[in-house]
Amino acid sequence: MFITADMIFWVQQKRWLLIALAVGAVLYWFIPHPESLGQDAYHILIIILMTLILILKEPIPLPAIALQLIFWQVIIGGSTANEVGSYFMNDAVFFIMGSLMLAVAIVSQGLDKRLALGIIRITGNKTWRIVTGFTAISALLSSFMGPHMVTAMMLPVALTLIRFTNKSRKSIRGLTASLLFAIAYGAMFGSIGTPSGGGRNVIMMNYWAEFGSGSLSYIEWIKLVYPMVLLEIPLAAFIILKTFPPELPVLDTAVRRLSAEVARSGKTTLKQMATLLLFGGVLLGWAFLSENYGLGSIALIGVFLFVAFGLVSWEELSKGTNWGVILLFGATISIGVQMKNTGGAAWLADGSVNLLKGLIPNIDALRAVVSVALSGVLSNLLSGSATVAVVGPVVLNLGGDPILLGLASVISSAFGYFTTVAAPACTIIYSSGLVKAPDFLRAGWKMAVMSTLSLALVGLVWWPLFR
Amino acid sequence: MTKKKLLVDPKSLKFLTAVSSIEYSKPTLKMGALIASVFDASHGVVYVGERASGFHGSSVNMTRQNLDNWNIIHPGLEVLEWALEEIKKMSPENQDLAKIKFNPDHVHEEDGRVRVILPNDKGSRIELILREGELVDQLRREIQLEDYNLAIIGGSQNKRHLAHSIIQYIPCSIFVLQKFNPRKHYKLLLLVDDSAATRKSVEYGALIAKKLGWPVRTLTVSKTKRFGEGYQGAADLTKAYFQSKDIEVEQFFLTGDPVRTFVEFAGDNHFIIMGASTLNPVKQLLFGSKPIKTLEQTDVPILIVR
Numbered sequence: 084m085f086i087t088a089d090m091i092f093w094v095q096q097k098r099w100l101l102i103a104l105a106v107g108a109v110l111y112w113f114i115p116h117p118e119s120l121g122q123d124a125y126h127i128l129i130i131i132l133m134t135l136i137l138i139l140k141e142p143i144p145l146p147a148i149a150l151q152l153i154f155w156q157v158i159i160g161g162s163t164a165n166e167v168g169s170y171f172m173n174d175a176v177f178f179i180m181g182s183l184m185l186a187v188a189i190v191s192q193g194l195d196k197r198l199a200l201g202i203i204r205i206t207g208n209k210t211w212r213i214v215t216g217f218t219a220i221s222a223l224l225s226s227f228m229g230p231h232m233v234t235a236m237m238l239p240v241a242l243t244l245i246r247f248t249n250k251s252r253k254s255i256r257g258l259t260a261s262l263l264f265a266i267a268y269g270a271m272f273g274s275i276g277t278p279s280g281g282g283r284n285v286i287m288m289n290y291w292a293e294f295g296s297g298s299l300s301y302i303e304w305i306k307l308v309y310p311m312v313l314l315e316i317p318l319a320a321f322i323i324l325k326t327f328p329p330e331l332p333v334l335d336t337a338v339r340r341l342s343a344e345v346a347r348s349g350k351t352t353l354k355q356m357a358t359l360l361l362f363g364g365v366l367l368g369w370a371f372l373s374e375n376y377g378l379g380s381i382a383l384i385g386v387f388l389f390v391a392f393g394l395v396s397w398e399e400l401s402k403g404t405n406w407g408v409i410l411l412f413g414a415t416i417s418i419g420v421q422m423k424n425t426g427g428a429a430w431l432a433d434g435s436v437n438l439l440k441g442l443i444p445n446i447d448a449l450r451a452v453v454s455v456a457l458s459g460v461l462s463n464l465l466s467g468s469a470t471v472a473v474v475g476p477v478v479l480n481l482g483g484d485p486i487l488l489g490l491a492s493v494i495s496s497a498f499g500y501f502t503t504v505a506a507p508a509c510t511i512i513y514s515s516g517l518v519k520a521p522d523f524l525r526a527g528w529k530m531a532v533m534s535t536l537s538l539a540l541v542g543l544v545w546w547p548l549f550r
Numbered sequence: 551m552t553k554k555k556l557l558v559d560p561k562s563l564k565f566l567t568a569v570s571s572i573e574y575s576k577p578t579l580k581m582g583a584l585i586a587s588v589f590d591a592s593h594g595v596v597y598v599g600e601r602a603s604g605f606h607g608s609s610v611n612m613t614r615q616n617l618d619n620w621n622i623i624h625p626g627l628e629v630l631e632w633a634l635e636e637i638k639k640m641s642p643e644n645q646d647l648a649k650i651k652f653n654p655d656h657v658h659e660e661d662g663r664v665r666v667i668l669p670n671d672k673g674s675r676i677e678l679i680l681r682e683g684e685l686v687d688q689l690r691r692e693i694q695l696e697d698y699n700l701a702i703i704g705g706s707q708n709k710r711h712l713a714h715s716i717i718q719y720i721p722c723s724i725f726v727l728q729k730f731n732p733r734k735h736y737k738l739l740l741l742v743d744d745s746a747a748t749r750k751s752v753e754y755g756a757l758i759a760k761k762l763g764w765p766v767r768t769l770t771v772s773k774t775k776r777f778g779e780g781y782q783g784a785a786d787l788t789k790a791y792f793q794s795k796d797i798e799v800e801q802f803f804l805t806g807d808p809v810r811t812f813v814e815f816a817g818d819n820h821f822i823i824m825g826a827s828t829l830n831p832v833k834q835l836l837f838g839s840k841p842i843k844t845l846e847q848t849d850v851p852i853l854i855v856r
Contacts, residue, residue, distance in 0.1 A: 088831040090721045096687060125830040145604030183608070190616050231609040238613055246622070403615075405608030466605040510606040511613045514601075516625030 096475035099140035107457040112158065116319065116432075123161035124427035127335040131418060131427075131473060138405035138465050142414045146407035152414035155325045162421055170417035175289035179282040179468070180409045180499040181382025185365070186404035188386065188395040195236040202240065203366045208338040214265045215320040217241065220271030222316050226276025227366055231507040233273075237266045239510060243344065245517075247337035250330075250519070258334075259517050260327035264526055267508040268319050268500060272534060273496055274467075275494045276312040278304050278378055283471035283496050285378050286416060287489045290475045294423055296485035301368060301370045301378075307317070307490060307549060318533050350446040361388050413496045415472035428476035436481065450481040454488045455495040455538065459531070464488045467506055470496045491538065498534050500527035560798045563591035567702040568598060572632045577730045578704035579853075583637045585702065585725070585761040588761035594677040595633045596628040596692055601682040607736060622653040630678040637676065650676070661695055663688075687845060693722050705729050713845040717826070718824035718834055725756070725853045726845060729761030729818075736851070739820035740768045740814055742788050747825025752788050755823045756795050758853075765800045766792060769815055771808040816850050826856040828834055 085469040091268035109130050115124030130152065153171075155164045198220070206216035211459055217237065221336055241262040248255055274280035278288055278301055291298055299307070317367055327388065389395050422428045432534040435453045436446075443449040457477070471493055472500045478492040479485045499505025503513040567582030569575035579595070586593035602610040614624060623631075633653045638647050656667040657680075668676035677696070681688040689701060701720055703730030716724060740755045742748055759766045770777065770785045777785075785801060792799040804811050816822050827839035836843065841854045 086830070086832050088718060088721075091831050091835055092690070094720075095715070096684075129638075141604055186609075190612055193619060195616065226735060231606070231612070235609065235613040239617050239622060240623050242617065243620055343766075403608060403612055405605075408605055408608070411605075469605070504606075505760045507606040507609040510602045511610055512636055513614070514610045514625075516598075516628075538767050 085363070086121075089284070092139055098534050099136060099142040099535070100181040103136040103142075103194075106175055107133040107135065113342055119144065120430045121426055123350050124425035124430060126159045126161065127156070127418060127421050127425050127427045128431070130160055133420065134415075134418070135473070138469060140246060144407060146410050149407065149411040151419055152411075156418060156421060157373025160317075160421060161425070163373065167417050167421075168507070170420045171413040173289055173293075173416065173417060174283045174379040175282065176409060176413045177377070178279075178382050179379075180284040180404070180410050181379055181386050182229050182232075182279070183409070184386040184400050185300065185362070185382060185389070185405045186229065187400050188227075188389040189358055190232060191395060191399060191403075192233045192355050194355055194358065195239055196348045197351060197355070198236060199240040199341060200345045203338055203342060204364070207329040207516065208333050208335045209265065210261075210332055211280055211320075211324055213244070213334060213338075214261045214324055214329065215317070217265035218263060218320040218323065219316045220275070221266045222273030222312055222319075225270040225273035225508075226280045226312055227369075229279070229281055230270035230274045231511070233270045234266055234508040234511045237270075238263070238515065240341070242517075243516065244334060244337045244341055247340040247344075248331065248334060249336070255330050257327045258329040258331055260526075261323050261328070261329050263512040263515065263518050264327065264522070266318065266525070268323065268530055269316070269510045270508040271497050271500065271506050272315045272319065272530075273312055275497050276309050278373070279366070279382075281497070282412065282468040284467060286412070286471045287493045288383070288422075289416065290419065290479060291489060293420060294476070294479055294485075296479050298374075299486060299490075301373050304490075305548075307546060308423065308494065308541075309419075310545055311494065311537050314537050314541070316549065318531060318537070320433060322529045322533060323526060324489070352480040358394055361392070361394070364388075382411065389539055398456060412468060412472060415469060415481060419476045429480040431477045431528045432480035432482075435477070447483060448484045450488055451491055452544065453481060454492045455477045455535065458492040459495040459498045459535070463501045463505050464497040465497040467499055467502070485548060487542070490546075491542065494538055495535070500530040500534075501543075502527075506513050553583060554807070555755045560706045562701070563589050563700060564594065564696060565589070565591045566576045566594040566596055566689075566693060566696070566698040568596050568685070568704065569629055569633055570597070570704065571833070572631060575629070575704055576636065577732055578631055578702060578727050579636055580640065580732055581642050581725075581727055581730060582702040584778045585700075586745040587641065587756070589757065592675040593637075594679060594692070594696060594698065595630060595637075596679040596689070597629045597633075599624075599626045599680070599682045600684050600686045601684075618655075623838055624680065626680040626682075627654045627657070627664075627666070630680060634668075634676070634678060638750055647676075652678075653654070662691065663695075667809055681826075684717055685783045686712070691720055693720065693745060698722050700725055702727065714835075714842050717759065717839070717842050717845060718831065719840050721856070723826075723853065723855045725851070727851045732826045734819065736819060736821040737762060738764050738766045739742075739812075739822050740782075740788065741822065741824040742784050744778070744784050744822045744827055745825050747855055751823050751853075752791055754853065754855050756792055756797060758823070759792075759797050760795060761848060764821070765798060767802060767820070768799055769802045769812065771806065771811045772803070772805050773808065775805055783839070809840055809847060812840075812844050813847045817852060820850055822848065822850060824852070825852055826854050 085485055088422050110129045116122050134152055156167045202216050202220055206212040221233050221237055245259050278284045368381040439449055457474050458470055478488050501523055503509050551777055563588045569579055573777045580672055634652050650668045658667055664680040700723045702725045738755055738759050768779050768788055829839050845852055
């Protein structure tokens with residue numbers, strides 16, 4: 084047999100694809116489905132397991148992972164192609180597509196320089212105030228715009244401030260990390276504040292509607308969740324400043340130079356005004372019209388207007404939009420629905436509850452723990468949206484109040500503080516090359532503890548006032 | 551050996567140095583540039599950065615485009631800019647090189663990589679390349695694309711578990727500069743046996759010894775007390791080749807486990823040159839090979855000639 088080094092290299096590179104296929108094949112052909120689980124449900128769970136391995140290790144590009152999700156559902160999942168297709172496009176996918184496009188349209192307008200000036204005016208030049216200001220602004224903006232857009236706009240501001248300190252990188256590692264983590268963590272926990280803060284929020288809303296679990300309006304969501312965002316802002320800033328103490332107490336020169344740099348970019352342009360106006364309109368639409376028209380449709384109206392008014396070209400939108408992610412979420416949501424329809428989600432939910440009921444006798448506390456732990460752990464390995472897409476149907480089958488459990492799941496899926504891959508905000512600051520992977524662990528565990536306690540506080544004290 | 555056509559053609563050599571950071575890659579870059587200049591080879595410098603997960607790749611790209619508007623360049627381009635300046639400093643007399651200006655806006659995306667265009671370049675034969683992804687995979691792609699003869703890799707990038715992948719899958723000669731100290735006086739240690747790769751490694755060794763003026767030792771190790779005709783013949787030919795190039799050479803014949811003997815003999819003041827393994831890839835994967843084991847066990851720079 085003639086085996087070349089190239090062949091061995093291919094096998095080595097694609098080993099996780101081969102492992103996923105092997106795991107799937109063994110489970111499909113050699114291990115019978117449990118009696119309490121139907122055959123189709125078992126096959127759907129096999130597909131999900133293979134997909135989780137592929138998403139986790141990415142031996143093939145994401146769009147290819149999405150494609151295999153679709154065809155396996157038809158080949159072994161007991162679904163017809165039309166059934167899979169019918170779940171593929173829905174308001175959540177429209178929203179993800181629209182918000183990715185809106186991000187491209189808005190970030191390209193240069194509004195970040197205005198933003199920089201605004202922040203500096205509020206915070207002044209004391210470092211702790213700047214870090215707290217960055218955390219607050221990132222959280223508040225992210226709750227409406229999404230973390231990827233906010234981090235893309237805030238990172239240049241932070242890096243410019245760092246550059247203008249005129250210090251060597253080694254000597255201001257604490258300052259650098261505190262500014263970057265203020266942006267990333269602020270954007271992450273802020274993204275739970277409103278439904279439009281992230282794709283995962285809309286995926287959960289979509290599941291509530293699809294599974295007949297009830298609904299929450301945009302304003303009702305804000306009422307329940309925003310207090311947690313506000314509570315976390317000072318706590319997160321404190322954790323970040325304590326974990327990465329900045330070497331300089333005042334950034335006088337850097338702030339002055341940043342102000343001068345921003346001033347050089349001139350006055351607000353007509354395009355920038357139009358962008359703010361349009362995005363303001365989209366926000367109002369999300370807040371007051373989404374119950375009738377859906378968040379996705381309103382996001383698409385916004386994109387349409389951006390293109391129609393010439394604020395962004397279709398070529399720019401097309402190039403900057405991650406079509407692979409859209410494909411993957413469509414496919415993941417479709418399998419999430421199949422997991423529910425075949426009974427796989429209920430089987431997993433019952434299994435989790437039965438496994439842990441000896442440890443936590445109170446059933447409500449047990450459901451909350453399963454929901455939070457499952458979402459929190461998975462979100463550090465996958466992305467928050469993928470976590471909710473997969474975990475959502477299971478959580479909604481745990482029993483209890485599906486709205487509150489769903490919210491707990493969505494909120495804890497934003498706890499991906501430990502790794503560089505969990506959230507776009509983490510990946511973006513990591514790609515700057517100025518923070519290292521262990522930094523995420525150093526600050527991440529404190530953030531996770533703080534966020535979990537905040538969720539418990541809000542869940543036990545605030546939510547009972549409304550439900 | 552002296553009458554045969556040379557396997558190493560010094561006129562058409564292309565060397566590639568992999569750099570990872572300004573902090574750690576200076577010795578690697580310096581040695582890469584030195585070796586490239588003494589061989590008069592084209593010199594590519596490649597930075598291989600981590601690729602963002604597929605979920606967030608477009609968000610990272612969007613941020614980088616925005617950073618461009620603030621004149622903040624990709625960290626990899628920053629390293630390549632530094633690399634160019636370092637190379638210039640090493641050859642202050644080279645006027646062509648001095649005229650080259652780095653401009654982060656002058657980049658060209660092609661074949662899954664970013665190539666920096668050097669507008670005033672008139673025959674410096676320097677390439678600056680940015681890639682993202684897994685190190686060995688990206689180096690392989692670059693080497694296959696540009697047909698490099700030698701890849702120069704720093705010790706910091708060569709974690710032990712990478713030794714296997716680097717040696718087995720990089721499709722050209724490999725120079726691993728682990729714990730390389732530019733101020734240290736090294737001796738060349740050429741490992742000679744009857745394998746096909748020995749002849750090419752002898753030619754490389756002679757070129758390096760001649761250009762750098764380093765003392766040369768050859769080491770032939772037999773597992774038994776008897777040195778067969780093949781080993782003896784290879785050692786004789788090696789000596790004759792070095793003599794024909796007016797290079798003094800000390801020869802050593804030792805018995806024992808080859809890898810352990812190489813490593814013990816090399817100590818910390820030799821610079822090992824050895825041929826790549828001719829074992830089939832499956833055996834190399836399962837059982838390793840002399841170069842793989844030597845690289846795993848030694849801490850001195852090592853050149854594996856393919």
